[in-house]
Amino acid sequence: MTERDEKLKVTPPPENSAGIHAVTNALRHLYGKMGPIRATRGMLRLNQKGGIDCQSCAWPDPENRTINEFCENGAKALADEATKQKVGREFFAEHSVEELAAMSDFWLNSKGRLTEPMILREGGTHYEPVSWEAAIGLVAEKLNSLATPDEAIFYTSGRTSNEAAFLYQLFVRQFGTNNLPDCSNMCHESTSVALAESIGLGKATIRLEDFEQTDLVIVIGQNPGTNAPRMLASLAAAKAAGAKMIAINPLPEVGLTSFVDPNPQHGNPLSVLGLRPSKLADLHLPVRIGGDMAVLKGLMKIMLERERAEPGSVFDRNFIEEKTAGFAELEAELDATDWAAILEGSGLTRGEIEEAAEMIIAARSFITCWAMGVTQHTAAVATIQDIVNLHLLRGAIGRPGAGLCPVRGHSNVQGDRTMGIAEKMTPAFRQALEREFDFKTAERDGFNTVESIATMRDGKAKVFFAMGGNFVAASPDTAAVSAAVQNCDLTVQVITKLNRTALTPGKVSLILPCLGRSEIDGEQFVSTESTMLNVQMSKGIFEPASEHLRSEVWIVCQPAAATLGERSNVDWHAFAADYDKIRDAIERVVPGFENYNQRIRKPGGFYLPSPPRDGVFPTPAGKALFRPSPLEYTTVPPGRMLMTTIRSHDQFNTTIYGLDDRYRGIDGGRRVIFMHAEDIAELGLAGGDRVDITSFWEDGERHVHGFTVVPYKIPRGCTAAYFPEANPLVPLGSFARRSFTPTSKCIVVSVAASDEW
């Protein structure tokens, strides 16, 4: 799994994001992998109304679309899926599983698309071809032989369409379990838990147009330049309309500093030549890792002081009075929080926090955007509730230009949840599902990702079925999750590309290759939901990579029919033949999908209702809740540091497109650790040195070896390394309270010269 970074080159990060490099890089990936004709056809359909919903992030598409409505990383995602490279039966005959398991994620992905179902038989050394019929029969037989349905785990990644996701959870629930962990558990679960409790809906309260009506955008714990590049156009539009911007991030990400719009049609014809960069962040707060709650409490404390000095000058008293509950408790909590702790936790000066507070006070409306830098911490739920608290104080939810903008990751991760992919059902969803399909769901909540790993490790789950994703590489604690998955009797991967999980097999392992979103699925189309609740259709245009590929919907329906037989009254084959029928069923189960089939065919689709956006808070109290909590941050003993794990510009989660990270000046390598120059010197190290990293948790130490030290602008005591290379360091037992999201952004580590090389 390791990769020697012999060609690693480190240069200073560039000054601007996007620009001409983004265009040339996009074209290099598209033309290189797809050829010019396919590439051009693909580009013209990506993110267009009625076209292909981009496989990359969940950022929504604007109402008025230009012909180039995609970004560099969307182009990479398309090229990666529509590549002409293939891994067929000859490839698997040539390479044993053991041999493949020793290769890097980059190498595995670069070999191309899977083309036919493959099986690794018990005691076998190589994957061999298997018919769809035999593979499905095997899945059904194994599932039906379990002592209880709870011995099976059904994982989902966030690229799965609404239609496939809805049927998948129906299959799993009719089978008799709620074991539906998903990538969301490792991602925005903290957001869903926090927002559902505070405002009654676990999703965004703004739409794209709000960026043009806002006075201030706060981007906290998110790197849009790499992970939601089209968001930079919205930030630039906000700035052009006079808004200010604050970035709260331990790293000075270039995507947050300056942007050159590579799309001349977005109204800046000179920008593509690099002539007119938009300056983005007006203020960068280089927060210490895990110090966000301290920053938020500091901001609110300053606002409270000002409000007391001049009542009504800062807080929106009417809003607080009419729409919220719990203000007095928040006030008391803020009074109990002392400045010394805020400064220690945030690693900032009071002056820096005051400057940000002044900007918030000066703004009539503001938007806060966040992602993994906030969600993957022990106190993530409480931190997100402090973001909500900050908004509630100013009445900044449910009016134009003001609101909450969690930026979700996978292109349909939000839709999958809306469709019922969740280990816990809401009572309303449970009732509607049982009524529509006339069956009784299992009462017990299912296992989330962390619990699933522990259950498999303990031998209490025997089948691991994955609808997409790369569970072993994406999960925390690589050693623990590998052992857990290998402990199963049967592992099944419904995937498009060969990955680490398929090479960490149970006793018997199946690879079931599916169509990608860019490929023609007969007459059918699917739909997805963006991070701003816009539901749109997506229709593939390319001939499938192989005639043996099947759609995700088909791959759910066949084992469902074979496993459940007479036990299910669902006509699975009818669903597989006509996705309109699935949408009709969704409409009857999930609120907000009225006239689904009709509205999904309208150019641009439709929006699901967001009551908080309209100033209605569907909590049990019917009000938005201030949810105060005591200040928390992680302290480290001498000799130890904090580590955060981040994405490079050349990856989509565990899919590694290349070994560069252009925006951080990294070329040709991924096993790097970013450190402050003074910390490097204090350890007697120098930039370019090889080090081993150890993480510490109550159950012991974890290690990774042979990382290269890169001096970087990062707060003292903080370090960063790439996901998934650093995942062996994330302890399985370290997760956010109440959301169980692994704390991938806050690991206590030590760094020492490597004795490996």
Ligand SMILES: Nc1nc2c(c(=O)[nH]1)N[C@H]1C(S)=C(S)[C@@H](COP(=O)(O)OP(=O)(O)OC[C@H]3O[C@@H](n4cnc5c(=O)[nH]c(N)nc54)[C@H](O)[C@@H]3O)O[C@H]1N2
């Ligand atoms: N091209 C591309 N697009 C993607 C993905 C991808 O891998 N590649 N992944 C998709 C997915 S699933 C997701 S969830 C999103 C992820 O999108 P992001 O959340 O933007 O991704 P990360 O790289 O994890 O970066 C988090 C940011 O948080 C900062 N950070 C780290 N620790 C802290 C902290 O303690 N406090 C604060 N304030 N900031 C911190 C990091 O410096 C980094 O800038 O992107 C989605 N889009």
Ligand SMILES: Nc1nc2c(c(=O)[nH]1)N[C@H]1C(S)=C(S)[C@@H](COP(=O)(O)OP(=O)(O)OC[C@H]3O[C@@H](n4cnc5c(=O)[nH]c(N)nc54)[C@H](O)[C@@H]3O)O[C@H]1N2
């Ligand atoms: N240390 C650390 N760990 C993390 C994170 C972090 O920031 N730090 N981030 C976490 C986050 S936010 C997330 S979302 C998870 C991601 O976890 P996952 O969603 O499980 O991982 P991906 O890498 O997105 O999955 C990639 C695989 O999906 C398959 N695939 C691609 N397209 C399709 C498709 O259309 N259909 C199907 N069926 N399969 C397809 C391909 O075979 C590919 O190998 O990782 C988490 N892990």
Ligand SMILES: [Mo]
């Ligand atoms: Mo994610």
